[in-house]
Amino acid sequence: MNRVSCAAKLAFKKVTHVIFDLDGLLLDTETIYKRVFSDIAKSHGKVYTPEIRAKVIGRVEEESAKVAVTEMNLPMSPEKFLQQYKSMAEQSLADVRVMPGAERLVKHFHSKQIPMAVATSSGQDTYDLKVAKHAALFSMFSHVVTGGSDPEVKRGKPNPDIFLVCASRFKDCPKPELCLVFEDAPNGVQAALGAGMQVVMVPDEQTDESLCKMATLRLHSLEEVKPELFGLPPLK
Template sequence: MAYITHCIFDMDGLLLDTERVYTEVTQQILDKYANGVKFTWDVKSQLMGRSGDESARMVVDTYKLPMTIQEYLDMTAIIQEALFPKAKLMPGVEKLIKHLKQHDIPIAVATSSTRAKFELKTSLNKEIFDLFDVIICGDDPEIKNAKPSPDLFLAAQKHLGNPPAENCLVFEDAVNGIQAGLNAKMNVVWIPDENIKALTGEDTHGAHCVLNSMEDFSPEAFSLPPFNE
């Protein structure tokens, strides 16, 4: 297995349990404007990891909603503002982040979220996100393309001091994110939602390691200090 010196984390659905908020918000709008048609995982899985604008366009087009992309974004922003600050950490996150920090392993967040949405989502867990050395957001000036383009991970790599890509480990929950990590020539740990796993079967999408939860991650498998040290 690869010798890892730096770790880069996606956020939504990986560090924070925000994907259920996106589902809830989208369903509220479908209930109102699309006769309550169900927001299914085959559609949701295609949105994960994409920019807000791209996701909005796909929802409006897929469900033929009677609104513009901007109207959809404005509507979702109002509902998200109430729900995002309640987002909890995913299982195993606090333990791993504190462990890596304690052992001076440089860590970054690379999220498609805008900086404002990042602040909103992390407000309940600010002390954990303060441990990261670098935070890269989707609306940062250097990000030209959303995942599956590697821009977010390449920016994180640059701000971490340009370690070799083969020494970087990306943690992702979305297939778009795996592709972005691979496009950045990095190693990828995939921790998919069980609904996505059910959709994709045994396909690893090129990830070097697939886990059910961050609680199952073994640092020593990637030459990182083991938990008992």
């Protein structure tokens, strides 16, 4: 995977604020989602393919369920799918791990007083479940926007709404171009770019290369982040 194109190098601009996605970026939830979605599909003789997964990840739960049911032609309603998914995933999500490099990066930005926020497609209840065992880490963020339940987020990713709302809730309300987004999903990358923000993508290894090209910068892991590329204090 080419980490960055020549065009993207020239496009790097200084930022002052950072917005993180949650699932698959800060927390290793996508492996749980993948397993549960695959198990539900298999029980109906269907396959949860990488192509379908690319359409699902990053969306609010209701939209993810609709896409999964439609794309796999499952004999159930999206509501039933979501109910079954939540039942199967609840315990695993309560014990979810932090992704490699995430804790170090968040602590670094916090120590340098870089304003940070989380913009997740999860609803508030699901978010609370996932972060319960990582309270100290998530207390370092100025705020969290839960797109699945926030009334101000009218449309989910890949629409830009969640990132624009998130930026507007920083105390100094920065312009979108001063915000750097960290994302793992193509839908999230599209949303961030639509909001007028630069976006560092850390895609799953199964994500098709063609879906990663639009990112400002692509990395294999948050362990590879060099904040100084965007005018932020470098990691020691």
